[in-house]
Amino acid sequence: MNKKKFVVHENYDWINIGNNPEEISYEEFLLLKIYIENYFNNKKILEISFNKFRFYNIVGVLEINNIRIEILPKLSLENKIDEDRKILLNILSKCYNLPLYFLTSIKSSFDDNNFLELLGNIYLKNLQKELSKGIYKEYTSSEVNSKFLKGRLLLKDHLKKNFLRNNLIYSKEEYLTExxxxxxxxxxxxxxxxxxxxxxxxxxxILKTLEYFKNIPIESIKNVEIENIIFNNKNSRFKKILEFSNLIISGSNFNFASGIYDSFGILFDMPKLFEKYIFILLKELSFEYDLEINYQEKIKKLLINKNSNKAILTLTPDIVLYEDSKAKLIIDTKWKNNYTSNDIYQIHTYLTSYEDVKKGILIYPQSLSKSENIFLETSSLNNKKEIEIIYLNIFDINLTKSILRNLLINI
Structure with a gap:
């Protein structure tokens, strides 16, 4: 049976619920709703209206039985699907340190492949690059009782087990295994x-890459978790790849024993992804200007319980930039089209708590309207502080870094 395939923009495109071929049935919608609620622990992800729904602040790919939904951020000024795929993959490549160099040389990649195929291609190329250096092997050991000495003699066990069998030697063998x-x-x-x-x-x-792992039995792959892996100087080259493995595995309820699977998803919280992306770009730039940058620090207490002297409300700005150990700039990112009064109150609270900081910046993704930046100033005569609202075009990473660099120059 052919899959029903949808490509939508988060916070924008609606999917209709009904019995037509281009719609999702009510039963299919209920399955999707259950999966989403489980994946995001009941966080508000779906906006539901009369016989239709859309996704709220998530991007990625989702499959439920016979349905595949690709969810993209709506960012390209020309409203092109392939451009939005490229933006999302650029953000992911930065946040997960996976290069896109091999895709940029293939002009049709973003047109002809869906998000899962592009992501799978990134995963494969990076994995193949590391496997070309050799599959990872680690030492293990086994105890054997044989006619030949294999490794180290275990004298105590040898005397106990081979008292009447002088033709055998009990030993411990150590060897490298994949x-x-x-x-x-x-x-x-x-x-x-x-x-x-x-x-x-x-x-x-994929089949070619699986050849590297042909000696690993299929039944062994059920219960191993990424948390069980201890990284060292020999296997750390696979660390970023395993982060992506975790994304792919955690979104699948594939039953390896029976070969049955019902749902699959690689989904990202777009506000958090945007926040992390801006931080990483600023982190790269901060070295040029000898600045220290902190991500979601929790050192300022807004309210303290007088009885226990414990904080009951801690401030957590997205990004704080320091120069000579003094906080100089606070940046908060917002994944939405425009600012609200609550956003202004929030950044103002940060500025009040960080006495040395004279400026706070709110960063929003640039929407189709190409909004102009806004400059505000507090009304206090004694301690004036500035708030700047920036609408950032994140499609062009070089342009984005140029704008962020100007922020640091004028810190």
Missing amino acids: FNSLNILLKKTLIILLKKIDKFYLRKE
Whole structure:
């Protein structure tokens, strides 16, 4: 049966509920709703109206039975799907440190491939790059009772077990093996992608990559978790790849024993992703100007319980920039079209609590309206503080970094 496929923009495009081929049935919608609520722990994700719904502040790909929904941010000024895919992948590549160099050379990549295929391609290329240096192996040991000495003699056990069998030697053998938790997780990820991706050329690449893990039995991949892996100087090159593996695995309820799967999702909280993206770009720039940058620090207490002397309300600005150990600039990101009075109150509270800071900046993604930046100033005559509202075009990473650089120059 062919999948019903939808490509929508979060906070914008509606999907109709009904019985027509271009709609989602009510039963399918209920399954989707249950999956979303479980994935995001009942956080408000769906906006529901009469016989229609849309996604709120999430992006990625979602499958429920016979339905595949690709959810993109609405950012390209020309309202092009391929441009929005590119923006999202650029943000993800920064936040997860996965290069996109191989995609930029293929002009049709963002037109001809959906988000899952593009993401799978990124994952494969980065994994193949590391595997070309050799599959990761780690030492393990086993105790054997054989005619030959294998490794180290275990004298006490040898005397106990071979008292009447002088032709055997009990020893402990140590050897390198590719059968370890890291490789099990990588194979598990590749099998999920093989089940979810339709493009022939990608499936061929997945099958080729699976050859590296042919000695790892399929039944071993059920219960290994990324938290079980201890990174060292030999396997740390796979750390970022495993972060993506975790995203792919956690979104799948694929049953490896029976081969049955019902749902799958790789979904991102877009406000958090935007916040992290701006922080990473600023972090890269801060080294040029000898600035220290903190992400979501919690050092200022707005309210303290007088009886217990414990904070009951802690301030958590997204980004605080320091120069010579003094806070100089506070930045808060907002994933929405325009500012509200609550946003102004929030940044003003930060400025009041950080006495040395004279300026706070609110950063919003630039919408189709190309809003102009806004400059505000507090009315206090004694301690004036400035608030700047910036609408940032994040499609062009070089332009984005240029605007952020100007913020640091004028700190």
